[in-house]
Amino acid sequence: MKFFVLGNNRELSVAEIEAVTGVHEFASREGDVLLLETDQTGPQLQDRLAGTIKVGSVVGELNKWDKEACADLIGAMIDPELPRVEFGVSVYDAGNAHRAKELRKESQRLGLEIKRRVKESGRPVRLVTSREKTLSAVVVATNKLLERGGEFVLVVTKESILIGQTEAVQDFEAWGKRDFGRPARDAQSGMLPPKLARMMVNLSGADPIHSTLLDPFCGSGTVLMEAILLGFTKVIGSDISEKAMEDTKANLDWLAAQGGAMPPIELSVSPAQTLVLSEPVDAIVTETYLGPALHGREHPDFLKRNLASLATLYRDAFGALANLVKPGSTAVVAFPVFQSKTGEQEVATRSMLESLGWKVERRLRYERAGQHVEREIFVMRRG
Ligand SMILES: C[S@@+](CC[C@H](N)C(=O)[O-])C[C@H]1O[C@@H](n2cnc3c(N)ncnc32)[C@H](O)[C@@H]1O
Numbered sequence: 001m002k003f004f005v006l007g008n009n010r011e012l013s014v015a016e017i018e019a020v021t022g023v024h025e026f027a028s029r030e031g032d033v034l035l036l037e038t039d040q041t042g043p044q045l046q047d048r049l050a051g052t053i054k055v056g057s058v059v060g061e062l063n064k065w066d067k068e069a070c071a072d073l074i075g076a077m078i079d080p081e082l083p084r085v086e087f088g089v090s091v092y093d094a095g096n097a098h099r100a101k102e103l104r105k106e107s108q109r110l111g112l113e114i115k116r117r118v119k120e121s122g123r124p125v126r127l128v129t130s131r132e133k134t135l136s137a138v139v140v141a142t143n144k145l146l147e148r149g150g151e152f153v154l155v156v157t158k159e160s161i162l163i164g165q166t167e168a169v170q171d172f173e174a175w176g177k178r179d180f181g182r183p184a185r186d187a188q189s190g191m192l193p194p195k196l197a198r199m200m201v202n203l204s205g206a207d208p209i210h211s212t213l214l215d216p217f218c219g220s221g222t223v224l225m226e227a228i229l230l231g232f233t234k235v236i237g238s239d240i241s242e243k244a245m246e247d248t249k250a251n252l253d254w255l256a257a258q259g260g261a262m263p264p265i266e267l268s269v270s271p272a273q274t275l276v277l278s279e280p281v282d283a284i285v286t287e288t289y290l291g292p293a294l295h296g297r298e299h300p301d302f303l304k305r306n307l308a309s310l311a312t313l314y315r316d317a318f319g320a321l322a323n324l325v326k327p328g329s330t331a332v333v334a335f336p337v338f339q340s341k342t343g344e345q346e347v348a349t350r351s352m353l354e355s356l357g358w359k360v361e362r363r364l365r366y367e368r369a370g371q372h373v374e375r376e377i378f379v380m381r382r383g
């Protein structure tokens with residue numbers, strides 16, 4: 001059984017794991033962790049997923065806490081051939097937060113017991129700890145724990161304590177590089193965080209090897225970059241703005257210069273409402289135009305006009321886009337949700353999209369601290 005340590009937007013992380021593994025029945029989905037059976041390896045899964053921080057395998061189970069038994073199990077997982085050992089222990093809540101908190105204290109004693117045993121075998125050993133509740137992906141990666149000894153994980157469910165070994169952690173350097181290191185960043189018109197873009201591409205469920213993906217509001221090309229990294233056969237980007245297209249080109253050239261295969265890429269300047277393609281595509285993944293940047297003190301009349309003009313854009317664009325996809329294709333679209341004194345105001349509605357031929361299958365909220373505009377991710381299928 002595999003354990004997945006989920007990122008901040010849990011619902012989205014779980015939906016992404018479902019889409020990538022094809023598994024919809026979970027052994028558990030509580031607290032910070034998802035547990036399920038899959039044949040895919042930890043590194044394969046982690047390489048693809050953006051909403052998961054760590055992946056590993058469950059190797060044992062204790063019905064009640066027993067430090068010695070746990071040390072026996074973990075001790076047996078440490079490679080006896082390693083000349084020196086560096087390891088760490090993290091405790092995660094999977095349905096019993098109170099017990100997980102208690103076990104965090106116990107895990108220190110457990111770490112010391114394992115350290116004592118390794119030392120007895122005559123090898124130098126280091127127990128890596130952290131001030132945070134659990135060892136972060138950064139701590140695990142920078143200390144090379146997975147190669148030098150291991151990160152061992154106690155997953156505390158309602159019924160028992162599962163003992164697992166981490167197999168892969170999120171490549172925080174690669175994500176940071178794509179987020180902050182790409183040449184063209186347009187904070188004004190709003191950039192999709194690369195992790196959200198990746199989750200959205202995964203949610204499309206399209207098999208990259210045989211699929212063409214379209215982003216008709218491509219901005220600086222974040223979705224296209226993630227689709228290329230996932231191995232899509234062909235990607236198409238378009239945007240109404242020439243500047244956006246220049247940014248996309250600069251970012252895709254930068255990606256090509258990092259090495260790795262680049263598929264055929266088609267780029268054009270066009271409003272989504274009148275976009276023309278030579279062939280229908282297999283998937284649309286996009287963040288729509290969210291309207292002008294807001295500061296939160298706008299006059300209600302301004303907000304009303306803004307909502308009305310966005311509603312017209314979405315109706316016209318998604319009506320036209322319905323004719324550019326193969327029947328049964330999926331569109332994964334980030335629409336804005338505005339917060340006002342009277343509550344939330346959404347612009348894209350299920351009924352409007354369904355009247356245009358899109359069946360809305362899921363809606364998932366993406367939140368990030370300090371944002372005036374939240375995003376609602378619609379997963380919809382062309383009938
Ligand atoms: C929120 S941005 C997309 C950002 C993009 N996801 C990224 O990460 O760079 C929305 C984009 O929609 C474009 N846009 C606005 N109206 C449009 C229209 N009618 N058709 C196509 N693109 C449009 C804007 O130029 C802008 O680049």
